[in-house]
Amino acid sequence: MNDSSSRSPGPVFRDPADAALLRQVLRDADFTATGVAGRLPAVRTGLRAQDRPLYERQVAGTDPLSTLIRLFLLGLRVPFEAAEAALAPLGVHRLQEAMILTVADGSVMSLTQLLVVADLLIFGDRDDAMLATPDWVAVSSPTATLVELLTIRRPVRSSLDLGCGSGMHALLATRHSERVTAVDINERALAFTRFNAQLNGAPDVECRQGSWFDPVSDQAFDMIVSNPPFVVSPESEFLFRDSPLPADELSKTVVTEAARHLVDGGFAHILCNWALGEGDEWPDPPRRWLTDAGCDAFILHFGTEEPMAYAAMWNAPLKTENPSAFVSAVDRWLDYYRSRGIHALCSGAVILRRRPTGERPWLRALSLRQAPEDPAGEDLLRLFRNEDWLETGGGDQRLLESAFRLLDRHEVRQTLGYRGGVYDSHRCAVAQTSGLRLEVAVDPEALQVLLRLDGSHTLRDIAQQVASELGLDVTALTDKATTAARELLRHGLIVAQETVDLSASSA
Ligand SMILES: C[S@@+](CC[C@H](N)C(=O)[O-])C[C@H]1O[C@@H](n2cnc3c(N)ncnc32)[C@H](O)[C@@H]1O
Numbered sequence: 001m002n003d004s005s006s007r008s009p010g011p012v013f014r015d016p017a018d019a020a021l022l023r024q025v026l027r028d029a030d031f032t033a034t035g036v037a038g039r040l041p042a043v044r045t046g047l048r049a050q051d052r053p054l055y056e057r058q059v060a061g062t063d064p065l066s067t068l069i070r071l072f073l074l075g076l077r078v079p080f081e082a083a084e085a086a087l088a089p090l091g092v093h094r095l096q097e098a099m100i101l102t103v104a105d106g107s108v109m110s111l112t113q114l115l116v117v118a119d120l121l122i123f124g125d126r127d128d129a130m131l132a133t134p135d136w137v138a139v140s141s142p143t144a145t146l147v148e149l150l151t152i153r154r155p156v157r158s159s160l161d162l163g164c165g166s167g168m169h170a171l172l173a174t175r176h177s178e179r180v181t182a183v184d185i186n187e188r189a190l191a192f193t194r195f196n197a198q199l200n201g202a203p204d205v206e207c208r209q210g211s212w213f214d215p216v217s218d219q220a221f222d223m224i225v226s227n228p229p230f231v232v233s234p235e236s237e238f239l240f241r242d243s244p245l246p247a248d249e250l251s252k253t254v255v256t257e258a259a260r261h262l263v264d265g266g267f268a269h270i271l272c273n274w275a276l277g278e279g280d281e282w283p284d285p286p287r288r289w290l291t292d293a294g295c296d297a298f299i300l301h302f303g304t305e306e307p308m309a310y311a312a313m314w315n316a317p318l319k320t321e322n323p324s325a326f327v328s329a330v331d332r333w334l335d336y337y338r339s340r341g342i343h344a345l346c347s348g349a350v351i352l353r354r355r356p357t358g359e360r361p362w363l364r365a366l367s368l369r370q371a372p373e374d375p376a377g378e379d380l381l382r383l384f385r386n387e388d389w390l391e392t393g394g395g396d397q398r399l400l401e402s403a404f405r406l407l408d409r410h411e412v413r414q415t416l417g418y419r420g421g422v423y424d425s426h427r428c429a430v431a432q433t434s435g436l437r438l439e440v441a442v443d444p445e446a447l448q449v450l451l452r453l454d455g456s457h458t459l460r461d462i463a464q465q466v467a468s469e470l471g472l473d474v475t476a477l478t479d480k481a482t483t484a485a486r487e488l489l490r491h492g493l494i495v496a497q498e499t500v501d502l503s504a505s506s507a
Helices: 017-028 033-039 049-058 064-073 080-087 092-097 142-150 168-173 187-199 249-260 284-289 307-314 316-321 323-339 377-391 395-400 444-450 459-470 474-490
Strands: 101-104 107-110 112-117 120-125 156-162 177-184 206-209 221-226 262-276 295-305 344-354 363-367 403-406 410-419 422-432 439-442 454-458 494-496
Touching (some): 017 092, 033 064, 064 080, 064 112, 080 107, 092 101, 112 142, 120 168, 142 168, 142 262, 142 344, 177 187, 177 221, 221 249, 249 262, 249 284, 262 284, 262 295, 284 295, 284 344, 284 363, 295 307, 295 377, 307 316, 307 323, 307 344, 316 323, 363 377, 377 494, 395 459, 395 474, 403 474, 410 444, 422 444, 439 444, 444 459, 444 474, 454 459
Parallel strands (some): 156 177, 177 206, 295 363
Antiparallel strands (some): 262 344, 295 344, 403 454, 403 494, 422 439
16 A cells, blocks of 8 residues: 555646647657557566566666656656656646646655556556555556457447546547447546546546436447446445445346447447356356346356355455455455355356347357457457347258358367377367457368358358268268357357358359
């Protein structure tokens, strides 16, 4: 904990022109993702407290970028003259007035932390002040990055960032939305969002204070993004992490309310955690939440944890700071889970698309092998389109009479087993190499058909061709290829080529 973290109402530009000046200062110093990583490579994977002495040595130079990294990223005291030089022509005092810096005994210290997130300059509270105040505001976090990567980005009229924190999702939304609304219960979070919006040249983000959908009660949006405090725990102290609602009620509330605040065809992306009770499978709780939501939905699953592992993970910051508090927190959390019949905890996301009234929505659950590490919005859009295609009916006949194309970025994984002097292909999978990284196991013979899906011949034609070339039973191969094609569609690894001239391909 750092004494510089005493509660301020959050930063504010006294003169709006200072926003452009600060942006220019940071740009001139090359305070960009590449510039900062050039000096401090660890920023790419996340800074670690125990490595701080090494970082300090990496940015010991007197140039403006080193000074700004020491000040804003590492949170170190910097001599006044060095800070003044690095921040010229804006200068230290303007940022002191903006409540970004403090000055004492000839040195300057940042009250805030600055990161470059998705090419945005984002100020939030210092990371070493996380457990110091209940209204602490994160600059970014692994969960924020996950939401960013899972967002479907289309040009839209209106977007909502619910529980905006320092405003990263609202600012990203300004790149493809005509209007962006940011809501948070925490006034300090809204101060950071306003500040960051000005700093990044997007001052029109509309900030509203209040609880969840209260400030936008009568509005519907084309896009909703939310990284709410979804942690399932007995705690209610920290706004960024804890919810006063019991168990997973908050995730449920945000998901079901988001469904009500979408325009027809609008998408919502909500990161959430949910609790499994006796006999629950991982998708069951979100399925129950969505029974009457009126939305198509993908329930994405990143993992399921035992109560102890979950409690230890979320209390990890206490481990080094106060080991006995860590142990008693874990015990308290475990008691809470026992008293509520919680057997395990799932992390994931719910992606919703509003159906026009009267239409029957569909619901799909997908377990990811790992959380995405690069943008997956296009993958999600393809999954929605493919589900729509499958839902329009026609069954196996339609599949066989359609032409498909394999996704551009994929690899085929084949395991060869050695038996009786020959290698036999006994396990095959088609796997996406970016985004959602979904993988589908396929029958080795069906794979021969799938690898020829080039969008110009029907599945049936290709199966017949392959059966004849390899001397296989055509009916059996056609059945296997149909099953495999349906699974690949479900996982977005192929797309239907609606425009193919089928009469020409079967000639
Ligand atoms: C996990 S943080 C996410 C912040 C930011 N969106 C991000 O992804 O980094 C959760 C946010 O929800 C806000 N929050 C907590 N309770 C809220 C409520 N009742 N209504 C609106 N926002 C709330 C917190 O203040 C915090 O900013």
